[in-house]
Amino acid sequence: MGVLSGYRVIELAGIGPGPMCAMLLSDMGADVVRIDRLADAGLGISAGTKFNTLNRGRRSVALDLKRPEAIEAVLKMVEKADALIEGFRPGVTERLGLGPDDCSKRNPKLIYGRMTGWGQEGPMAHAAGHDINYISLSGALASIGRRGEGPVPPLNLVGDFGGGALYLALGIVAGLLEAHKSGKGQVVDCAMVDGSASLMTAIYGMRASGLWTDKRGDNILDTGAHYYDTYETKDGQYISVGSIEAKFYAELLELSGLKGVELPHQQDRTQWPKMKERIAAVFKTKTREEWRKIMEGSDVCFAPVLSMDEAPHHPHNRHRGTFVEVDGVVQPGPAPRFSRTPSKIQRPPANPGEHTDEALRDWGFSASDLEQLRGCGAIARAK
Numbered sequence: 422m423g424v425l426s427g428y429r430v431i432e433l434a435g436i437g438p439g440p441m442c443a444m445l446l447s448d449m450g451a452d453v454v455r456i457d458r459l460a461d462a463g464l465g466i467s468a469g470t471k472f473n474t475l476n477r478g479r480r481s482v483a484l485d486l487k488r489p490e491a492i493e494a495v496l497k498m499v500e501k502a503d504a505l506i507e508g509f510r511p512g513v514t515e516r517l518g519l520g521p522d523d524c525s526k527r528n529p530k531l532i533y534g535r536m537t538g539w540g541q542e543g544p545m546a547h548a549a550g551h552d553i554n555y556i557s558l559s560g561a562l563a564s565i566g567r568r569g570e571g572p573v574p575p576l577n578l579v580g581d582f583g584g585g586a587l588y589l590a591l592g593i594v595a596g597l598l599e600a601h602k603s604g605k606g607q608v609v610d611c612a613m614v615d616g617s618a619s620l621m622t623a624i625y626g627m628r629a630s631g632l633w634t635d636k637r638g639d640n641i642l643d644t645g646a647h648y649y650d651t652y653e654t655k656d657g658q659y660i661s662v663g664s665i666e667a668k669f670y671a672e673l674l675e676l677s678g679l680k681g682v683e684l685p686h687q688q689d690r691t692q693w694p695k696m697k698e699r700i701a702a703v704f705k706t707k708t709r710e711e712w713r714k715i716m717e718g719s720d721v722c723f724a725p726v727l728s729m730d731e732a733p734h735h736p737h738n739r740h741r742g743t744f745v746e747v748d749g750v751v752q753p754g755p756a757p758r759f760s761r762t763p764s765k766i767q768r769p770p771a772n773p774g775e776h777t778d779e780a781l782r783d784w785g786f787s788a789s790d791l792e793q794l795r796g797c798g799a800i801a802r803a804k
Contacts, residue, residue: 423450424762428503428597429784431456431495432479433519434773435508437552437577438585438613439536440475443506445590447478448755448764451503454780456495457773459485459801471748476770482781483774483801491799492518498784499524499531503600504593508536511546521608531606532596536589538580540612552580552613559584559618560625568638568645584616639690641665647696648673648687651726658709659726660716673721677703774801 425446430453432443440455447453455476461483470476484491496519499505505524507514514520521533535541538550545558556562556579557572566573592609600606624642627633632641639645648664664673670687674680677700685692704712709725716723727735733744733751745754748769755764777800778791786794794800 422762423448423764424759425594426450426762428452429501430454430593431498431502431505433505433507433509433514434458435536437475437508437581438589438611439506439508441582441586442534442536442589442593444475444478445586446504446593447767449759450762450764453479454498454776454784455479455481455771456486457481457483459483459491459774459799461773470770470772471750473770474747474750474752477747477752478767479771480768480776480780481771481773482777484777485799486517486519488797488799489518490794490797494781494786494794494799495519496523496527497786498781499527501784502528502531503597504532504534506534506536506589506593511537511541525606529606530600530604532593532600532609533606534589534593534596534609534611536585536611536613538613540615541610552577555580555584555613556617558614559621561617561621563635564621564624564637564643566637566643568636570638572637579620580613580617583620584618585611585613588616588619645690645693647693647700650697652701652704654704654709654712655706656708656710660704660709660712661724661726662716663722665722669720669722672719676716676719676721679703777801 428446428451430443430446430451432439432453432455434440434455434457443453443455484494486492486495507519515523521535524531524533537546538552538555539545539548553562553574556574561579561584562572562574564572565575589609589611592611596607596609624633627640628635634640637643641649644650646665648662648670651659651661653659662673664670667687671680674682674684679700685696707715712723713725717725725735732738738744742754744751745766746752747766750769755766758764781791781794781800791800795802
């Protein structure tokens with residue numbers, strides 16, 4: 422029984438941040454039904470379906486949203502839903518007849534979650550884009566990279582998942598809490614450009630105070646400082662150190678063998694490049710495993726840089742169960758953790774339309790309703 426057990430959520434199928442938001446809500450116990458396209462259904466279970474890990478935990482209903490009967494079916498589900506997630510460009514769901522006003526008429530308490538890159542309005546609202554573009558506009562991408570090199574895209578973690586999925590999930594849960602008090606629903610306009618800008622709040626504060634420069638690779642957290650970076654080891658692997666505080670830096674010097682050596686002050690920025698070269702040379706004298714035995718678990722703020730193949734096997738991750746295996750696929754488990762109502766993965770990723778009849782029956786559709794939808798082509802014919 423997850424913390425969101427009892428809540429019902431409709432997810433209009435999309436890519437990236439929308440599915441991850443739905444995954445998070447499902448892991449926390451919500452009954453999330455994914456509305457897939459009818460064109461994607463009826464092909465049998467795909468061998469690749471289990472690898473669509475963002476789609477885990479929820480059932481799939483396949484509908485032809487070009488048909489009015491299918492739109493009416495979604496609106497009937499809306500009547501029993503607590504929230505809806507959509508990730509289309511602005512205006513698309515309105516044209517379908519599934520916009521916020523359409524849904525609010527059927528369920529005034531509905532939390533309507535909208536996930537876009539640029540937001541619902543603004544000069545760029547209708548333009549195509551991806552994570553890399555949204556974090557470019559927020560100032561995040563320009564801040565990530567090494568001195569003298571170009572910006573480095575941080576996978577799609579900052580826009581799609583950090584600034585998108587997590588903010589939408591927070592917005593939906595906050596909306597549900599407020600609706601419980603007011604009895605009224607509302608629209609959550611989640612834009613990845615907004616979310617990624619919000620993630621940069623502390624950095625913007627440091628910039629305003631003069632503690633952060635606009636030069637990439639020149640600051641404490643962007644590989645400018647010698648005490649906050651990754652270093653190559655003797656065996657070609659990497660380790661990471663983040664010895665920001667003076668007492669942690671002192672331990673770095675001690676365990677690296679530099680204690681007692683005449684060195685510049687830790688915060689002397691003019692000496693950071695030379696200190697980086699010096700520390701890099703030290704870390705090159707031992708393998709990653711040797712440094713792990715020396716520093717792991719200390720207050721150096723140290724960790725080995727693990728590959729995706731290695732991370733699930735690290736003793737700390739194994740102890741906490743950070744990674745799980747579902748249908749033979751190793752993947753991160755639910756987060757965060759709850760003491761009384763633990764989260765769990767409810768089921769493997771579904772093939773589009775795999776649960777059409779089952780899920781619709783659970784949401785109040787009768788056998789005759791299903792037959793009518795099947796007869797007009799709104800849902801696939803049973804095989």
